[in-house]
Each structure stands twice: as C-alpha cells, then as structure tokens.
Amino acid sequence: MSDEEFDEADLAAALEELDEREAAALTELLEESPGLLRRALEEYGYLGPENDDGAFVTNEAVVGLSDAQRELSTHLADRLDSPKSVEEIVEMVGSEGAAFRQQYNSAQYRSWMSEQLNALVEAGELGRFRDGRSVYYTETPALAVRHWVRLNELFVDELSVDDTAEIADDTGMPARPVREAIRSINDD
Secondary structure: OOOOOOOOHHHHHHOOOOOOHHHHHHHHHHHHHHHHHHHHHHHHHOOEEEEEOOOEEEEOOOOOOHHHHHHHHHHOOOOOOOEEEHHHHHHHHHHOOOOOHHHHHHHHOHHHHHHHHHHHHHHHOOOOEEOEEEEEEOHHHHHHHHHHHHHOOHHHOOOHHHHHHHHHHHHHHHHHHHHHHHHHHHHO
C-alpha cells in the first residue's frame, strides 16, 4: 500500500492514544510522510496488521477471555508473588486438592495451562519473560519488563518506550502492555 492509499483517519485514531508531546511530533510526521509514520506506529504496537479490506486494525481490541481464563487470573492474583514457570503454576493450581482444579480438571495438564496463561498475557492480564529457554509468568506486565531489564543487564532508569518493540519481541508480550508497563515504571 502506498502512502497515498493509506487512510489518514486510521493514523488520526491511533494518534489519540498518545500523550501530547508524542502526538505533536507524530502529527508533524503525518504531514511529511504518512508511510513512515504508519511503520513507526506498527513497530510500537499502536497499529496492528491490515485486515482483509486493506485497513489497519488498531491494537485496541480487547481480547475476550473465557470463564476459565478469568477465574485463573483471579486465582493467580495473590499467588504470583514471584515469577513462576508453567510447571510451577500447574503444580500450584492443578494439584488434586486445589479448588481451581476441582472446577477445571484440565488444569493438571501443562499444555492446557500454557494456553490459558498465554491468553492472559495477550490480554495484558499477566506478564511473561524468558530466562534462557525457560518462560516465566508474572503478576503484571510491568514486573515482566523489570525482569527483562535485569536479565539483559540494563538499568530501569534508562528504559524508554523506544524499547517497546525489542521487549515485546523478546518476551512475547503484546506491544501495548509493554509500552504501558514502561510508562508506569518511568512514572515510579
């Protein structure tokens, strides 16, 4: 799609999600090079891929969670005091005596639990990061970003939204929760 074919209304809608300083800079870029702006917004997670009609999908769509996923999120809220692997979470909530397992028998299986946890990460309900080949889940995306910073031997105070794409790629979290996590960390 060429710059001329790109619908500027899609960009204008995405610009509304930005803070005032970012919006002013990107509005100027919109006037000079809509294609470059579109690519930047895609990279930072403000715009998603094109749909079948050639229009860009904003990443605002709320991921619908199943009853099991909502209950798992509630169940884990007080129990993810430290990062845990899928195996540790299965052991914690999938043991025979666990209340969650009594309602969801599939909670004893790693594959089912992994699917539920990944859906919660996609919805921005949980955080995720990798340490070597191991994947860990955290209570919030901000905690996962903090762990990512530590594992990459960086300083939290040097973190900026410019790091969104790299962190999202490395952690497998969507760009929006990563960007929001970075902003909340910077506000602390």
